Structures are given as C-alpha cells and as structure tokens.
Amino acid sequence: MRELQLHLRSRRVPLALATVTTSIALAWALSLAFTDSATINARTASLAIMLAVVAVGTTLSGADGALDHTMAVNWPVRRVGHLLLAAATITALLSLSMITDTRYEPFALVLRNTAGLLGLTALGATVLGAALSWIAPLTWTLIAVLPMMGSSRDLRMQVAGWLVQPAGTAAATTCAAILAATGLLAYALRGCPVRPVSETAPDR
Template identity: 90%
Template sequence: MRWLQLHLRSRRVPLALATVTALIALAWALSLAYTDSVTISARTASLAIMLAAVAVGTTLNGADDALDHTMAVNWPVRRAGHLLLAAAAITALLSLSMITDTRYEPFALILRNTAGLLGLTALGATVLGAALAWIAPLTWTLIAVLPMMGPSRDLKMQVAGWLIQPAGTTAATACAVILAVTGLLAYALRGCPVRPVSETAPDQ
C-alpha cells in the first residue's frame, strides 16, 4: 500500500480532502444559521459542490508530468479510480448531513451535480491542466445560480441551469451524465497536458 500513500501525497490529496470537508461543512453551517428550511437550497448545494470539485481539481496531476504519462504504469485505471473515489468522498460527506436537521437533499440531485461538476473539472484539467481546471465548473455554476435562472420547462434553460433543476429533470440529468462520462474518459485516457520543464523544475 506504500504506492497508494505516495500517490495521495504527491497529488496533495490530504489537503484537498480537508478543504472539501471544510467547504461542505461551512455551507451546511451557514444554511443552518440563516435559513429555516430543512433542505439546503440547490443553489447553495451547487456552490458547495463546485468548490469541492475545484479542490479535487488540484489533485489531478502530480509534480512530475513525465511520470504521469509513463507506459510503465496503468495510468488510465489509476486516473479513473482517482476521480471515482473523489466523487464517492464528496457524496459521502454531503450525505452526512442526512443525520442533521439541515440536509443536502434530495440525494439524486446531489449525486447528479457531483458527477457532472467533477466531470467538468476533469475535462478542464485534460484541456487546460489541473491548475486551470477550476475555470469551467466555476463559470457554469455562476451562470446556473444567477437570479434569472430557475426550474424551467424550456430545454435551453434546463441545460444552462442543469445544476438547479429539480431531480428527475431529463435534460439536466442527461447534461450531467454527458459531462461526467466525457470528463472521466478524457482524463483517464489522456491525463493533464505535459507542462514545460521550466514550470515543473524545482526552484534553485
């Protein structure tokens, strides 16, 4: 299991996990303090999940890009496992609220938004690199939570605001699934772009 410890440490997973936990707990605490609803709003939940996905995005590459692309390691499987475990961790942390009076629910919405935003983050990491993986999830989430966005029967609105559509909305679910699957496959098969040596070399 030493390789797993080294893998997690090289990708700053402990720090990211602590950050994710703190962000989810903060959103829960604010909702508990400032609202009377037992259900955390879809907008607040989406923002919390987006920030958690952004924190995970920092773990999608290591310090040595060459090592992350060597053929001696089955990287597609490791990358896919990394992303799936991240999704499971975020979902589990969100689900802990079910034992309290203020909850992230319904579970289907939490699962949909977590999968879609992590897929979007992974896709951003594949195209732009882990350092810029936050751009896509942050941009789409900020658009989705705008005041003029909301549950709608219009297909375009359902896609643009898929994060805040009710659970079971077909277009929103399809959008999340496409993002999740595309991001998972792209990241697992390609990983992050190889950075110039000048960006990865230690300071002298």
C-alpha cells in the same frame, strides 16, 4: 501501502480532502444558521459541490507531468479510480448531513451535480491542466446560480442551469451525465497535458 501514501501526498490529496470537507461543512453551517428550511437549496448545494470539485482538480496531476504518462503504470485505470474515489468521497460527505436537521437533498440532485461538476473539472484538467481545471466548473456554476436561472420548462434554460433544476429533470440529468462521462473518458485516456519542466519546477 507505502506507494499509495506517496501517490496521495504527491498529488496533495490530504490538503484537497481538508478543503472539500471544509467547503461542504461551511455551506451546511451557514444554511443551518440563516435559514429555517430542512433542505439546503440547490444554489447553495451547487456552490459547495463546485468548491469541492475544484479542490479535487488540483489532485489530477502530480509534480512531474511526464511521470504521469509513463508506460510503467496503468494510468487509465488509476485515473478512473482516482475520479470515482473523489466522487464517492464528496457524495459521502454530503450525505452525512442526512443525520442532521439541515440536509443536502434530494440525493438524486446531489449525485447529479457531483457527477457533472467532477466530469467538467476532469475535462478542464485534460484540456488546460490541473492548475486551471477550476475555470469550467466555476464559470458554469456562477452562471447557473444567477437569479434568472431557476426551474424552467425551456430546454435551453434547463441545460444552461442544469445545476439548479429539480431532481428528475431529464435535460439536466442528461447534461450532467454527458459531462461526467466525457470528463471521465477524456481524463482516463489522456490525463493532463505534459508541461515543460520550466513551467512546473518550483521557484528557488
């Protein structure tokens, strides 16, 4: 238990969890206050999920990058567990809205967007590092929520705007699944790139 607590604190998980909860609650509160719909629209839900996974991205590496690659720890299993736990936490927090009059739904869309954006964040962390893992999910989400990116029968639009496509859209679901699987596999096997100590050491 002590080891788990140290692991979570070293990756700033408590702060990330607070940010995730705040982002989801704020989007819910704004929808409750300014709309009459019982369903939070896909654009608002996507923005809330994006902010949540960006917060999770900061936890994908510790202060010592070299330690995250030591052979003394089964890092692939730990990394997979970390991502799965993050996905479960975000999904659970979104699902809490089901007991209120304004909901994140349908659940299939919530699950699809969470999995896809979290996979994209993990992929960004693998390539650029945890500190820059926010670039890919933020960029794609901002493109997807543009007014012209609504429901479409065009395959290219369905892929580019997969976040706002209706639940059950095959192209959007496939895109999210590929992002989720690729990000999970890449992060599990490689983790974040090891940075020189001079880049990660705190300023004195």
